[in-house]
Amino acid sequence: MGRPRVALLDRDKIGAAALQLVDRDGDFTMPGLARHLGVQVSSVYHHVPAGRAEVIELVRVLVSHRIDDAAFDRLPWDQAFVVWARSYLDAFSAHPAAVRLLATEPIRDPALLAAYNPVAAGLCRAGFADDEIIAVITAAESFFLGAALDASAPDIIAGGRDEIEADLRRALDAAPSGPARAKQAFDLGVDAFVAGLRLRLRHDCAD
Amino acid sequence: MGRPRVALLDRDKIGAAALQLVDRDGDFTMPGLARHLGVQVSSVYHHVPAGRAEVIELVRVLVSHRIDDAAFDRLPWDQAFVVWARSYLDAFSAHPAAVRLLATEPIRDPALLAAYNPVAAGLCRAGFADDEIIAVITAAESFFLGAALDASAPDIIAGGRDEIEADLRRALDAAPSGPARAKQAFDLGVDAFVAGLRLRLRHDCAD
DNA sequence: ACCTGAACACCGTTCAAGT
């Protein structure tokens, strides 16, 4: 067939198709992606020279798109932080299977780094020390990612409770089940983390 | 050759060999694992019917072995929490490549669940509400896992700073580099989280 | 530049066959 008069493929189509497959099947393969696009595998590689890893980065951009870090420009830092956290979990929870794909692949797109601008600016205005801001962002994101992985994981198999003792059993029985479990843990974590940061900010001022 | 007079393989050897390969190569394959053990692939499957996923669980047990949750039996909860957190990160940092393997695979071994007994008991004695204890543990572990992933990730590519604005740039310049970066973020996160939990505990008592 | 078609080395898993 050779070169078509209008290009059949572009990076946007490839990323969107990959995300679609991940949402549907929990994963994607390069041949499966090509099939889904009605094209040969080698055609995909022409638009995505780094192969599968690059496709995963395209998926990352699509999934990360809904993260709202602009709240730092219009709200006090602690309220903005909660909005940021929620939007982060929401963005990843909308594509549970994608989380496992994105968690282990290092971020390649430097443009995604720029998304932390409003966060850094907000934390700076809040009074965090210059040499602590990256640590705050990193710790927050570590928690967000871990929570997203937790939320995307299949429910804990409560079977085989033989070795579980009283305290843990009572805690397990009292805990909510289903999606509410992950949500409670996330809200508690965000709440505790922000409260801890608030305290740290106050102590810094006292110095 | 048929059945040997003494069994060549057992689950311990398989797990240890897999972890060794992961530490050396960053990953393992079933054929590579068999080769490393001087055996045919099908022999491995005889000891590990669920295949690769089961081998990963063997690796998880080996890596998780050094997590010290017994501190909750001998220290105040907040001090024990810090010991637990540190040992968790240390255990995973000793096998950085294994983290990516373990993060995405759901935990299958119910015996690993029993390891939370001392944690649950300690948090219960500390005064946390029954229906909050699992949330505290889950939030903590989400953060630990996210931090372990962060620590095992290759260093951020600081190149292409075109889109990075002043605040973020100043924060990046002031932040430590190398392993110290992940460590600072982890310590700050643990500190803030524990401080937030302490506050929550105090509020509960005031009710 | 953009796509096809065919190929390569390799993967996870299975299964009949041996002792």
Next chain:
DNA sequence: ACCTGAACACCGTTCAAGT
């Protein structure tokens, strides 16, 4: 029970060849 040897379907990636 425990291991061998061979096979299956499939994967990620590459490359010459077409227009």
